[in-house]
Amino acid sequence: MEQKHQTPLKKCSFKCKSIIENRQFTICSVCENAYHIDCANITFARFRIWTNETKKSWICNRCIKSKTNTKNAVHSPSLEKDTVNITRRKKRIGTLECNDMNDVDSKSTNSSPTTGQTLFSMHKETDEYITKDLPTEKLLEKSLSIELPVESVNTSFQSLEDLSHSLELELVNELDIVSKQKIKIDNLQIKLKSCETELDDTILENNELRRQVTKLTKELLILKTFVKPHKRQKNSAGVYFQVRPQVLQIKKIQSKYLFWKIK
Template identity: 25%
Template sequence: MNPKTKSCAGCLKRITNGNHLSCYLCSDTYDLDCANINFQLFTTMSKDRKDKWTCPKCHNKKKKSDNTNTPIIPKLGQKRNRRDFSSSPDETESNTVDQVTQRKKLQTSVSTDSSPSHIDESLLSTIRLEIQSSIDRSLKTVIESALKKEFEAIKIELNTLKDLKTGIEFLSDEYDRMKTELKTSEEKVKLLTNSNNSLLIKVGELSQRLNLIEQHARETNIEINGIPEGKTENLNNIAKQLCSVISIPSQVVEAASCTRVRKMNDTTSRPRAIIVKLLSVSKFNKKNPNEKLNTTHLGFTGTKTPVYVSEHLSPHYKALHARTRQVAREKSYEFVWIRSGRIFVRKNEHSPAKQIKSYETLDKL
């Protein structure tokens, strides 16, 4: 047998577990059955109580309480009366018998559970267990209720987040769609811009060609400005007289081509220009710088006004020529002239001539 293994002093069985008590008087060891203690009470016993535990054998050996206060024995310090001894022996015997307190015999085996302390401990343990169980149930109910409320709130929040997620996904899809459409639109705008630029270049080229064609159609025309208008005027006679003055044979004048044209500025008081289609243009003013062509040369009386003979320009080149004369005055250019429908400028006699093809060329002067 293992020397460390203990045996119960009551049933002499070996104790294989730690559920036992040792008497602090006789040091005998008892299992819980022989100690008459249930396991629940054993687990609630404090260490101090276990150390002061007494076995049933030692508990029965304890001295009984003092019985000096019984009726047959006088109290301490009280004298007996002599008349107590004067009674007859029979009376004395009967009185003695009547006054003797009869005690019940003690049971041979006294259970530790029957003691008031053990009963109180068992009751307190049961009460503690009931209270603990009630508290546990209450706490469980409260916790479950609180958790249920929290879970409901979390569930609502999750549903809200789900709806929010759906909304965000929808907005994201719409953003991607709009981004794709914007990219497509940007590409279309870029293509249209390139196409528009190409068309503008072509339109500019066509406009320039049209202006050249219009100007070429006017190469044999001259424009006469400054001739007074009259209701009975004869433009052919005026053209023939002009040709005779500037030494051009009158047969070069084409009668069908003599006509007045509308003024570019209707508010001016100057007379409308006369267009005459000639085969050649004279240089009368260069030969007569002191007496340039004027109305007296053509037989008009009254105030002498200059007469200007120039090539018949298209509306585009006529406006460009007017703008060129204005810019030339602003930038101190001395010479502006037209030759074969082309506009030229020169800063002075020593500078080279520059052709004005468009307004952009004019801006670079």
């Protein structure tokens, strides 16, 4: 059972003077000081069965010694003694009826624990009372309330498993599509490289042809400079005929020779 009137960063008013970090503490209804249940010599089993009214009416040992009116208040064992002999018991599920809790409180308050043996007997009596008189129906209800969340958790786990399986299938399909697209891209890259190679070969061939054309053009110009057109002359019959340049040159030389000879 948790304490409802929790104050942030409260310090225990007993010897430990440490900050109360959990909810296992109680507050004095007179001085409003906070105490750990261990420092107040209150067992966890007894603290769990306290009602809100019981917690609100609890009075610390200091206020009791100062002769405060404690007619309807809940007292705690002596705080002046060490708490070495306090025995902690295991937690148990379930609650007690209001009358039963009052009986337990009355038994605890009527006894005046002054030694470790008295504290041990009080703890043992409270634990036996809880174990003996706890209703079985409440235990069954608690068991059923635990089983229902387990079923809901199993259903949620199954739905998550189905969702994971469907996502896995979708992922496999997507990976297959990506793999096919990658193969297509590789094929296109191979074709592109082949086309680039053919284009390079074509460019080289074209350059070679241009070089040959340029060479042949130069040779043709050189031949044109050496070859002249043939002249046409008439023979004794009045018919034109073509004479090569070499023959004309010889005839010119002969005519000059004859002219000088006659002269």
